[in-house]
Every structure is written in structure tokens, then in C-alpha cells.
Amino acid sequence: MTSMKKIFVSHFLIVAVFLMLFISLKSYAIDYTITFAGKNASDMVDSVIVQNLTKGTTITVPAGNGLTLKDTQTSLDQLSENEHTVRVFTNATRDKSIVLFFAKQSGSTLINVFGIDGKKLIGINKDLSAGENSFQLSLPKGIYAIRIVGNGYSYAAKVIGQENAKSKPEIDFPGNVASISSKIREKAPLRSSSSTTEMLYNEGDHLLFKGVSGNSKTIVTDVPTQSKTITFNFVDCTDADNNHYAVLQIGAQIWMAENLKTTKYRNGESLGTTYAHKDISEELAPKYQWVYNLYEGYASKYGRLYTWYAVNDSRNLAPTGWHVASDEEWTTLENNLVANGNDLTNNITPGFSDIRAGYHSRFGQFESINEWGYWWSSTQSNATDAFMRFLRTDNYFFLNRYPSFKSDGISVRCVRDDNTPVLGAPILSTTAANNIKTTSATSGGIITSDGGSAITVSGVCWNTSPNPTTANSKTTDGTGLGGFTSSITDLTANTPYYVRAYATNSVGTSYGSDEFFTTLSEGTVADIDGNIYHTVTIGTQTWMVENLKTTKYSNGESIGTTTPETKDISGESTPKYQWAYNGDESNASKYGRLYTWFAVNDGRNLAPTGWHVASDAEWTTLENYLIANGYNYDGTTTGNKIAKSLAATTDWYSYSETGTIGDDLTKNNTSGFSALPGGCRYTNGTFYNISGNGTWWSSAELVTTGAWSRTLFHGCNNLLRYGYPKSYGFSVRCVRDY
Numbered sequence: 001m002t003s004m005k006k007i008f009v010s011h012f013l014i015v016a017v018f019l020m021l022f023i024s025l026k027s028y029a030i031d032y033t034i035t036f037a038g039k040n041a042s043d044m045v046d047s048v049i050v051q052n053l054t055k056g057t058t059i060t061v062p063a064g065n066g067l068t069l070k071d072t073q074t075s076l077d078q079l080s081e082n083e084h085t086v087r088v089f090t091n092a093t094r095d096k097s098i099v100l101f102f103a104k105q106s107g108s109t110l111i112n113v114f115g116i117d118g119k120k121l122i123g124i125n126k127d128l129s130a131g132e133n134s135f136q137l138s139l140p141k142g143i144y145a146i147r148i149v150g151n152g153y154s155y156a157a158k159v160i161g162q163e164n165a166k167s168k169p170e171i172d173f174p175g176n177v178a179s180i181s182s183k184i185r186e187k188a189p190l191r192s193s194s195s196t197t198e199m200l201y202n203e204g205d206h207l208l209f210k211g212v213s214g215n216s217k218t219i220v221t222d223v224p225t226q227s228k229t230i231t232f233n234f235v236d237c238t239d240a241d242n243n244h245y246a247v248l249q250i251g252a253q254i255w256m257a258e259n260l261k262t263t264k265y266r267n268g269e270s271l272g273t274t275y276a277h278k279d280i281s282e283e284l285a286p287k288y289q290w291v292y293n294l295y296e297g298y299a300s301k302y303g304r305l306y307t308w309y310a311v312n313d314s315r316n317l318a319p320t321g322w323h324v325a326s327d328e329e330w331t332t333l334e335n336n337l338v339a340n341g342n343d344l345t346n347n348i349t350p351g352f353s354d355i356r357a358g359y360h361s362r363f364g365q366f367e368s369i370n371e372w373g374y375w376w377s378s379t380q381s382n383a384t385d386a387f388m389r390f391l392r393t394d395n396y397f398f399l400n401r402y403p404s405f406k407s408d409g410i411s412v413r414c415v416r417d418d419n420t421p422v423l424g425a426p427i428l429s430t431t432a433a434n435n436i437k438t439t440s441a442t443s444g445g446i447i448t449s450d451g452g453s454a455i456t457v458s459g460v461c462w463n464t465s466p467n468p469t470t471a472n473s474k475t476t477d478g479t480g481l482g483g484f485t486s487s488i489t490d491l492t493a494n495t496p497y498y499v500r501a502y503a504t505n506s507v508g509t510s511y512g513s514d515e516f517f518t519t520l521s522e523g524t525v526a527d528i529d530g531n532i533y534h535t536v537t538i539g540t541q542t543w544m545v546e547n548l549k550t551t552k553y554s555n556g557e558s559i560g561t562t563t564p565e566t567k568d569i570s571g572e573s574t575p576k577y578q579w580a581y582n583g584d585e586s587n588a589s590k591y592g593r594l595y596t597w598f599a600v601n602d603g604r605n606l607a608p609t610g611w612h613v614a615s616d617a618e619w620t621t622l623e624n625y626l627i628a629n630g631y632n633y634d635g636t637t638t639g640n641k642i643a644k645s646l647a648a649t650t651d652w653y654s655y656s657e658t659g660t661i662g663d664d665l666t667k668n669n670t671s672g673f674s675a676l677p678g679g680c681r682y683t684n685g686t687f688y689n690i691s692g693n694g695t696w697w698s699s700a701e702l703v704t705t706g707a708w709s710r711t712l713f714h715g716c717n718n719l720l721r722y723g724y725p726k727s728y729g730f731s732v733r734c735v736r737d738y
Helices: 002-028 179-187 296-301 325-337 585-589 617-627
Strands: 034-042 045-054 057-060 065-070 088-089 096-103 109-113 120-128 129-136 143-150 151-159 170-172 196-201 207-213 216-222 226-232 246-250 253-256 322-324 372-380 385-392 400-405 414-416 427-434 442-451 455-465 481-487 496-504 510-511 515-518 524-525 532-538 540-542 611-613 693-703 706-713 718-725 735-737
Touching: 034 207, 045 196, 057 196, 088 151, 096 143, 096 151, 109 129, 143 372, 151 196, 196 510, 207 226, 246 325, 246 524, 253 325, 322 372, 322 718, 325 372, 325 385, 325 400, 427 496, 427 510, 427 515, 442 455, 442 496, 442 532, 455 481, 532 617, 540 617, 611 693, 617 693, 617 706, 693 718
Parallel strands: 034 226, 065 196, 216 246
Antiparallel strands: 034 065, 045 057, 045 207, 088 096, 096 129, 109 120, 109 143, 129 170, 143 151, 207 216, 246 253, 253 414, 322 414, 372 385, 385 400, 427 442, 442 481, 455 496, 496 510, 496 515, 524 532, 532 540, 540 735, 611 735, 693 706, 706 718
């Protein structure tokens, strides 16, 4: 009886100690539950690919499942056997036990045996197939816990060892285990019964989550320190070839997480290519794309290589709602990563997937795939080069910035336009700045959709840098749908500004597109008649903002006119006249007067003191400055498409063709030049096309009977240079003397 009592007490103590160990270990186990949600384009998550970047393991979490992160060393919870997932036969063994379990996914499986003191006694890592698996376990006398962890699952069970000749635990996979374990299966088949997917995890491991919803793929990286919900911002990123790209949010930017693959511009036109190893170094502006070594199998992984001329083409190779990253946006990415503790060595950031696709030199060679990665920016360095970023693997593990020849073939990454509205947010546009003064201007917006929720506030925001937000200067102009007008005040004279409309509802704040304008320079100038003219500085030049109105030369003598206004002056050799259009003085107050070139060239000078009529060369300087600084209607920096930037926002005829002066007058006058269509007067006395065109004399003679001028038409997008008879009547603009 005493012996039986001792045995009972002994077994009781063993069980008690084991339970204490179980409770202690469970309290320190790091088991985090991660759930998933979507927003924006979709709130459904079809699946999530999870990579433990620290351990190099990957699992897939199916729709509806959560993720349980299991500590690999100490988590010994769930020690009760689960008949559906793991089974031990026999337990309280005197020799060998067979452990049968269900592997949810094939791949590396870690099997550990822990003693009653929590120390790991033995472990093995084995590649196993999905489904039922079994192994043989030999144990000395004692109480043990076994832990089985694989791709997407983690199981635990307790095992009691009786008398055994073995001095330490052993794990074995002998061939006859399968036949033995078949007897265990007769009891009940094993299956995966969990609605959660499990993954090995240690505190501090860096995880990458790739959420999939239909064609949308979004990447989030995290180092979990508690249970949480990962919300994927699903946004569409689809190119003209219907390639769908995974995206990654880094700070306020959303980047493509893959290299661009398109063979077409956004309008469907094909991007050119060349035969293998063709030298294009002598071509003027080659617009090409290649897959490395012309092997199409590379395109899906590495994307394509593009010349900068293709990147910069106005037909646009970026997916709709996206654009090729500028040099400034690359710098923003770098600064954000560094500020948040990301190491720019080895790769840019987990999730960015810096696939190193090599490059195609302008001489025709493909080089450095898997070794070097290059990415264009949309920003040119000079006439022949543009800025790019590159990564190398030969002991230079940092992101480099360098200009490259525009004819080289380099990878492309795109950034999402930050004014692309999210699902449920307002949709609106920005009204171009107008009524521009030295310290004020007018803008506004048009809200076309409230996104399904009431607009709580709208207005415009502005800054001296692109893409202003409500954190910068702003107005608060109202609520609801439709158009609104905003007064922008407290500006600095002769300063460039960016303005865009905003609207806020319960989902968030949306923005219209950026609009650019420059405030007028301080001061005004008066002519001999006392007419006051505002001025604007554009580059190194200061121009009068209004057309000249004077009826006198600077010495006070009158400039002649004709009676009637329509008198034919073709028989006069050097007619020096001025007119109000059609003889109507109200036209002169708005549009200025029309002068013959002979009056413009008179030595008595019709310009205000300290000013002169612009020369042909000065008009050319104005054109070149506006083109080079992005005043073309499409934002490009080549070709003459600056008409809208010069024309005023009122009094021009409308015209439907994109980019012309008459197409949406609110987008005119970004330069502040405020050109009005004063029409013209022919030699025979006919006045023509007020509101349709404006023509301005230069001071430069072309031939004995003609001189150079500049013309704007309501149906054109460029500033035209023509030679006209000197006896025509045209408008005049003056430039301040240097």
C-alpha cells in the first residue's frame, strides 16, 4: 500500500511539474494573430503571400484565413493531442513511438523535442510533401513535448517515455514507418482542420505581405510586435498591354513593385524596338524598348529596357493614373527610407523588388543582368543626359544617382499620381490661376463627384513646391458639388506658385491637378499718356502685362491716326499711325492700340521711359525660357507649345482641340503674360479677327517693306513667328531696358 502511494505521489508530482512548465512556457510564447482587409479598389482579399525575409520562408494564406505567427523556440501551447492534425502511437512508450501529422504545404519542416525544463533536446529539419507524414521517435524515460512546424502549420503534443535503453531522444524516418502508420490511419484520417495559417516567427523578423484581390496586388512590409490587422490599399496599375503590377506604399508615395513591361504607349501606339545589338548612338532621339538579349522569357521577371526618349514621349508609357518617377520623387523615396531606419544597402527596401535587369547600351550591347539595376527618372540633366538611379552588387551596396545617355536602354518604375482619387473619395479638377497680381491670384475647382459621402469642406491649397496639400496655405470655400472660386492672398511678388483644389468627405481628401503660375513683379510703369501697365518677370526679362495704349511718342508729340479709321494707306511710303480697333476707344482700353511698324521704329520712341519695344531676339529668349521650363501645355520641354501659357484666360474664342488657346481658357496664362487677342488692321483699312488672334510687332526689320512679329491664334498651341508688311496695324509689348 505504501509502495502504491509513493508511485501515485511520484506520478502526481511529474504531472504537476509538467503542467507548471506548460503554463510558464505558454505565457512567454510569442503567438500573434494577423488578419487581413482591403480598401480603395476592393475590400476583398483573395489571398496573401507571406515572406519571412529574415528566415527566407514563404507561405500562402488563402481567402478567409488569418495568419498565426508561432515562436520557433518556446511556444509549447496546444500540447493536447489533436486527432485531426497530429497523433502519437503509442504514448507512454517503452521503446519507439510513431508520430503521424498532416502537412498543409510541402517544404521545409522543423521537428523539435523539448524536455520538462523547456530546453530543446533534439531537432531536425526535413523537406516533406504536403499531406500525411510520419516519423519515428525514441525517448528515454521522462516527459517531453514535440513541436512540428512547417509552411503554414504548427503542431505540438506531449509524449511520455517509459523504460528505454536510449540515453537521449532520437528522430528517424525509416522506410517501414509508412506501413506502421497505416494502422493508425484506420482509426481516422488526418486532415487540416484549422481556419488559420501558421508560420514560424521570432521577435524582430521582417515580414512581407503581398495581398491579392483580382488583378490588384499590393505589398506591405512589417515587423509585428502584437496581433493586428494588415490593410492592403488596392489600387489599379495596368499598362496598355494589360500587364497588372504589384504596388508598394512607401511614405506618401505608391510605387510599382515591378519593372515596367509595356510595349505600347498609353494611347495604344507601339513602342519601337531594334534588331539585336543595333548601334543607335547616331540617332537623334531614338524611342525604343527591348527585353534583355531579345529573349521574351525575361520580360515577366525583369521588365523591359527603355530609352529616355521613349520615357519622355508625350504619348506616355506609364499606366493610366501613374507616371515615370522624377528625380525629385526618387530623392523623396530615399529620404523617407533613411528617415525610417531602412538600410539602403543590399536592396532598396523589402517589397520594392529591385530586380536588376542590366541595361542596353546605345552601341547595342546588353550587359549586367542580375548584377546591376538601373532606373530612369523623368528628369533630364542636359541636352544628351537624364538622371537615373542604379544599384550594383560588386561591393557598392547603395543607391546611386547619376546622369546617363538618353539613348541607353534602362528599366522604368512608375509612381502613382497623387491626385488619383481613392474609392469613395471626392473627384474634382483645379481651375487654372487667373487675375494674377503681385500678391494675389484667383483659382478654384469643380467637384464632379462627392464619392457617395457629403463634402464637408473644399478650397484650394498652394505652395512654392509641387503638389501642395492642406498642410500648406489653403482656403476654405464651401461644401457640396459644383464649381467654386478661391481668392489666393498674401503671396510674394515675382514668385512661382503651385495651386490645386481639394475636397474632403468622410473617406478622405482628394486633390485636383497641379496648376502653376508666377505672381507679377513689384511696381508698375506709366506711358506718356498716363496709362498704367502692370509688369511680369519671366526668366531674366521683365515685360509689360498689357498691350501698349499710348497716342504719343515719349517726347509728347502725337502719333498720327486716320480719318476715317478704315482709310486705305497702301499708297503711303512710311505711314506712322495708331488706331483703336474699328475706331472704338473701348477696345483700346482693353486690348491696347494697333500701330504700324513705322510708328514702332520712329526715333521719338513710343515706349515708356526705361523700356523699349521687344526685339525679335528678345521674343526668342522668351520662347526658349518658357519651353525649357515646362510651360508647354503638355509639360514637355521640347517643341513650341507655349501658346496657352501666354494667352489670357478671357476674351479668346473657344476651340475644341486639346492644347489650343481656345480649349478651356481657365488653363491659360500660367506665365502671367496675359496676352489678349487685339486683332489687326490691314493696309487697305480692314480690321480683322479681334478675339481670334493677337499679333505683336518686334523692333526687328525683315526686309525693306516687312518686319518680324509674333502671333497667337485661338486654334493653335504655339507662338508663331511671321514677317508682315510694315504698314499693317499690330499690337505692341515692351520690355524693360537692362
